[in-house]
Amino acid sequence: MKIDKRELDKPIVKKTDGTFATLKEIMAGPVRVQAELGPEDHKDLAIARFEKMDSKKAFSVVGKGSFTRDQILVEIKRDTEVGKRFVKMQEKFIRYLLNRKEEIDVT
Amino acid sequence: MSLNILEAESNYEDVTYIGYSFRVRKYVYPYFLQKDYDLLSLFGNDAIREKFSSYCLLPDVVYISGFGHGYDNLFTGQHGEVLWKVGSYDPREAQGKIIHLMSCLTARRLGPDLVDKGARAYFGYEEEFTFMHTLGITDPLEDPTADVFFECNSQVDRLIADGLPAGRVYDATKELFREKYEDFLARDSDVAMTLLHDHDCFRMYGDQEASLPTDVTKELKLNTSVSGNLSKTGDSRDFVLKGVKQGEKLTFTLNGPGDSDFDLYVRINQEPELRKFDYRGYTESSNEEITIEPTEEGDYYVRVHSYHGMGPFTIKASVPMAPEGEEIELEKLIIGTLGSKDDSKKYVVKGVDGGEELFVTLDGPEGADFDIYVKSGSPATLDDYDVRGYTGLPDENVVIYPTIEGDYYITVHSYRGSGEYKLRASL
Numbered sequence: 001m002k003i004d005k006r007e008l009d010k011p012i013v014k015k016t017d018g019t020f021a022t023l024k025e026i027m028a029g030p031v032r033v034q035a036e037l038g039p040e041d042h043k044d045l046a047i048a049r050f051e052k053m054d055s056k057k058a059f060s061v062v063g064k065g066s067f068t069r070d071q072i073l074v075e076i077k078r079d080t081e082v083g084k085r086f087v088k089m090q091e092k093f094i095r096y097l098l099n100r101k102e103e104i105d106v107t
Numbered sequence: 108m109s110l111n112i113l114e115a116e117s118n119y120e121d122v123t124y125i126g127y128s129f130r131v132r133k134y135v136y137p138y139f140l141q142k143d144y145d146l147l148s149l150f151g152n153d154a155i156r157e158k159f160s161s162y163c164l165l166p167d168v169v170y171i172s173g174f175g176h177g178y179d180n181l182f183t184g185q186h187g188e189v190l191w192k193v194g195s196y197d198p199r200e201a202q203g204k205i206i207h208l209m210s211c212l213t214a215r216r217l218g219p220d221l222v223d224k225g226a227r228a229y230f231g232y233e234e235e236f237t238f239m240h241t242l243g244i245t246d247p248l249e250d251p252t253a254d255v256f257f258e259c260n261s262q263v264d265r266l267i268a269d270g271l272p273a274g275r276v277y278d279a280t281k282e283l284f285r286e287k288y289e290d291f292l293a294r295d296s297d298v299a300m301t302l303l304h305d306h307d308c309f310r311m312y313g314d315q316e317a318s319l320p321t322d323v324t325k326e327l328k329l330n331t332s333v334s335g336n337l338s339k340t341g342d343s344r345d346f347v348l349k350g351v352k353q354g355e356k357l358t359f360t361l362n363g364p365g366d367s368d369f370d371l372y373v374r375i376n377q378e379p380e381l382r383k384f385d386y387r388g389y390t391e392s393s394n395e396e397i398t399i400e401p402t403e404e405g406d407y408y409v410r411v412h413s414y415h416g417m418g419p420f421t422i423k424a425s426v427p428m429a430p431e432g433e434e435i436e437l438e439k440l441i442i443g444t445l446g447s448k449d450d451s452k453k454y455v456v457k458g459v460d461g462g463e464e465l466f467v468t469l470d471g472p473e474g475a476d477f478d479i480y481v482k483s484g485s486p487a488t489l490d491d492y493d494v495r496g497y498t499g500l501p502d503e504n505v506v507i508y509p510t511i512e513g514d515y516y517i518t519v520h521s522y523r524g525s526g527e528y529k530l531r532a533s534l
Contacts, residue, residue, distance in 0.1 A: 001289070001292060002292065002293035003292050003293060003296065004291075004292060004293060004294055004295055004296040004299075006296065007292075007296035010296075053297055054295075054297065056241060056242055056243070057239050057240065057241055057242065057252060057297070058239065058240055058241075058242055059237060059238075059239055059301065060121070060122045060125065060237065060238050060239070060240060060253075061122075061211070061235045061236075061237045062122055062123075062126070062176060062177070062209075062210065062211045062235060062236045062237070062238075063122075063176040063177060063178070063210075063211040063212070063235060064211075064235060065120075065121070065122060066121050066122060066240075068242065082235075085234070085235060085237075089237070089300060089301070089304045090300070092300075092303065092304065092307065093296075093299075093300035093303055093304075096303060
């Protein structure tokens with residue numbers, strides 16, 4: 001499975017020391033990660049990942065409006081309903097990537 | 108039999124504007140136009156409860172496709188007006204229909220409720236439908252990032268219109284989402300993430316076998332082209348031209364793909380069969396023409412049949428028409444004069460493409476009250492028109508959207524006063 005090179009450099013898990021590990025680090029070797037992430041951890045991860053989003057693009061949520069990168073970060077930090085949706089979206093995608101990390105082709 | 112598709116499309120702010128553009132200009136409406144169904148369109152300001160409910164109750168509405176904001180118990184149209192809300196709609200609006208709502212959250216309560224009330228199948232989203240787009244692009248259709256989301260969602264409408272059963276439509280739509288997010292994983296993982304989200308919250312309820320009949324007979328109108336599609340050798344589509352008068356010269360013209368062989372069969376007052384017909388066009392190409400002169404009075408049934416091959420076609424029934432106005436070119440400014448009250452001038456714009464936005468503007472003299480009447484396919488009169496500009500002023504503007512491929516007739520009429528006017532038709 002080919003993957004967008006930028007995705008490899010996005011944080012994907014929280015290490016036991018509280019810092020983030022990227023997908024590239026996870027694939028390179030053993031990383032000591034926190035066994036379970038709480039809501040604030042997911043929020044931190046989502047913020048760190050959306051910070052790497054292409055600023056020329058925006059997300060549109062039917063019924064809620066359009067959100068640029070900076071607006072998404074505000075929504076997440078303020079714990080709004082739509083901010084929580086964006087966190088959930090990242091959470092699901094992280095789970096998807098981690099479940100399929102063995103199939104990822106980084107060559 | 109004439110079966111109807113009802114398409115309701117809201118378009119009043121950034122998000123609905125993008126969705127409307129893809130659905131009405133690219134993926135859904137143009138596809139429906141090719142099919143043998145009658146289309147009931149509620150676009151933009153027409154997507155309101157009053158019109159929606161009355162259209163839903165029309166006989167022979169078999170499929171409803173809607174785009175608008177939604178919540179778990181309701182679906183909205185233009186400016187957020189509620190079109191359906193759990194507990195406050197007539198169950199007959201849903202009964203017997205296949206329904207696709209491109210609308211957030213409706214799969215939670217409204218979708219199951221529609222099926223409980225008798226809808227054959229429902230497609231929609233359990234969470235918010237989310238898409239990505241590129242900032243600063245004026246025409247959404249030029250944004251490949253947004254395009255993929257609407258391509259995936261519109262798969263429902265296209266496959267339902269093809270006659271596939273709901274269960275297969277659901278599986279194929281999920282599969283398309285999956286293909287696309289795997290493809291985007293290599294190019295833009297944010298798009299992949301969002302497609303994955305939409306894939307995961309897409310739902311279908313109801314009868315897996317629910318499908319639309321494909322053996323419908325579509326009504327032809329004189330001098331107006333109708334599109335269709337034959338999907339394989341041996342496939343056929345039926346049409347009827349009603350109320351043909353005696354003693355006329357009537358021509359049926361079929362234009363199909365260059366690499367196929369489509370034939371044309373005509374029978375008066377009965378559906379033709381390959382061995383039972385009154386007239387046929389039977390060359391080795393897919394372009395056929397049958398001229399009947401003089402005609403008998405009655406309804407003329409027409410079958411387009413693929414002897415070999417597949418693809419889109421257009422069919423047109425025409426009778427010679429007396430000149431019904433001066434031919435004018437798009438974008439060209441026309442200057443004319445109306446001499447008195449009730450005077451009128453007629454114009455025709457030939458060969459307008461389908462799916463366009465046609466603007467007709469009239470600039471009349473101060474103190475007068477001139478109106479414009481516009482109709483596709485046949486002359487516009489004060490009693491028979493598609494759209495009219497009918498204010499109490501000398502100036503009028505009308506917009507026809509989307510256009511039907513063919514000729515547009517314009518009548519300029521003096522309701523009061525006289526003088527010189529300027530007229531322009533433009534896309």
